[in-house]
Amino acid sequence: MKKKWYDYLWLLSLTYLILGFFNILFAWLGLLCFFIPLIIAFVYGTKSYCNRYCGRGQLFSLLGGRFGLSRRHDIPQWMKSKAFRYGFLIFFCVMFLQMLWNTYLVFAGTADLQQAVTLLWTFKLPWHWAYLGNAVNPGAAQFAFGFYSVMLTSTVLGLITMVLFKPRSWCVYCPMGTVTQLICKVKNKE
Amino acid sequence: MEKIKRKPRKAHVAENDCVACGCCAKVCPMQAISVYKGVKAVVDWKKCVGCGKCAKECPASVIELREIEL
Numbered sequence: 001m002k003k004k005w006y007d008y009l010w011l012l013s014l015t016y017l018i019l020g021f022f023n024i025l026f027a028w029l030g031l032l033c034f035f036i037p038l039i040i041a042f043v044y045g046t047k048s049y050c051n052r053y054c055g056r057g058q059l060f061s062l063l064g065g066r067f068g069l070s071r072r073h074d075i076p077q078w079m080k081s082k083a084f085r086y087g088f089l090i091f092f093c094v095m096f097l098q099m100l101w102n103t104y105l106v107f108a109g110t111a112d113l114q115q116a117v118t119l120l121w122t123f124k125l126p127w128h129w130a131y132l133g134n135a136v137n138p139g140a141a142q143f144a145f146g147f148y149s150v151m152l153t154s155t156v157l158g159l160i161t162m163v164l165f166k167p168r169s170w171c172v173y174c175p176m177g178t179v180t181q182l183i184c185k186v187k188n189k190e
Numbered sequence: 191m192e193k194i195k196r197k198p199r200k201a202h203v204a205e206n207d208c209v210a211c212g213c214c215a216k217v218c219p220m221q222a223i224s225v226y227k228g229v230k231a232v233v234d235w236k237k238c239v240g241c242g243k244c245a246k247e248c249p250a251s252v253i254e255l256r257e258i259e260l
Contacts, residue, residue, distance in 0.1 A: 047228035051212030061213070074251040080207050168249040171211035181210050184228030 006052050010062055013055030017155065020117075020148045024130040024141065027148035034176065041180040045187040050177050057168050060158055064167025075165040075172055085178045092175040095121055099146035107139030114142065118149040119156065197257040199240040204252040205230045214244035214253060235260055 019026035033056070037049035050057065064070030078084055105111035115128040127148075131141055158170030171177055201214075201223065208230040214223045215231065222237035223244055231244075235258060245253040 041228060045227055047210045047212065047225060050210065051215065051225050057211065057213075072246075075249065080209070080250045080252070085209075166247070166249045166251070168211065168213050168247075170249075171213065172209050172250045177209055177211060181228060184210070188227045188229060 007058065009053055009055035010058035011055070013059050016055075017152070020130065020152070022130060023132060024127065024144045024148055025136065027144040027151065028140075030147050030151045033151075037176050037180050038183070041183040041187070045184050047177070047180050047184060049180065050171065050174075054171075056155070056158065057171055060162045060170055061167045063159075064162045070162050070167045071164060072167075073165050075161070075169050079161075079169075080172050085173050088173050089175045089178045096150065099150065100143075103139055103143040103146055106142040107137065113138040114145065117145060117152060120153050197259050199255040200235050200238040200258040201233045201240065201242070201244050201253050202256040202258065203231045203233060204254075207250055207252040209250055211249060213247045213249055217243045217247045219243065 016026065016029060036053070037047075040046060040049050102111065102114075106113055114124075115126070115131050116124045117127040118124050127145065131145075154170070154174075161169035210225050210228055210230055212225045212231070215225060219241065220237045220239055222234045222239075223231055224234075226232040231253070240255055242255050245251075245255060
């Protein structure tokens with residue numbers, strides 16, 4: 001099959017992750033991965049984003065498939081259950097809101113900018129080299145650190161399940177995938 | 191000896207567990223599988239040749255080959 005332009009979007013995902021090492025403000029671009037799938041689901045009622053354009057999914061399928069970094073075992077039954085998928089979505093949203101709250105505190109001036117990336121919602125990694133000074137409001141930088149934490153955490157989780165199960169196991173419990181499928185279900189019932 | 195006649199095997203999706211990611215559609219050599227309205231994968235059994243690529247690819251492992259009578 002002939003490759004289309006959107007088959008190379010994994011390059012963008014990879015570039016995004018790399019840019020975050022050099023300047024944290026690039027993390028803002030990650031919002032595209034949040035809004036594009038939602039807009040497609042709301043407007044067209046499809047999961048075209050997952051099906052075609054998701055660079056992260058392509059990256060996993062390249063690493064797990066072409067590079068063979070996956071055991072290719074079946075994902076456990078509980079991980080594909082509705083309870084786990086919706087539960088993970090809720091957990092993800094709560095953590096996201098907490099990140100927004102921390103951002104707000106920095107914007108409001110009640111908290112200081114934390115130049116760290118929090119991995120798996122627990123481990124604070126020093127990341128000060130990617131913050132190049134006071135060009136922007138500290139709140140905007142705090143959001144970048146927080147958002148990059150979200151993106152890096154989900155990539156790490158995705159990589160772990162890629163190795164353990166199938167290349168794109170992340171797609172099973174990806175919060176964006178769950179929420180866009182939910183939107184499509186509601187929209188197409190009308 | 192009488193020959194046992196088997197029906198052709200085709201991809202079957204457990205629709206309730208499908209996450210509609212579209213990994214199956216990407217690998218299908220016959221373009222027989224597609225994601226219906228962002229909800230679930232649907233197989234066109236007229237096109238499906240039962241190669242099993244989609245079943246192998248499916249991250250949720252919800253596709254299996256079954257003997258299906260058209």
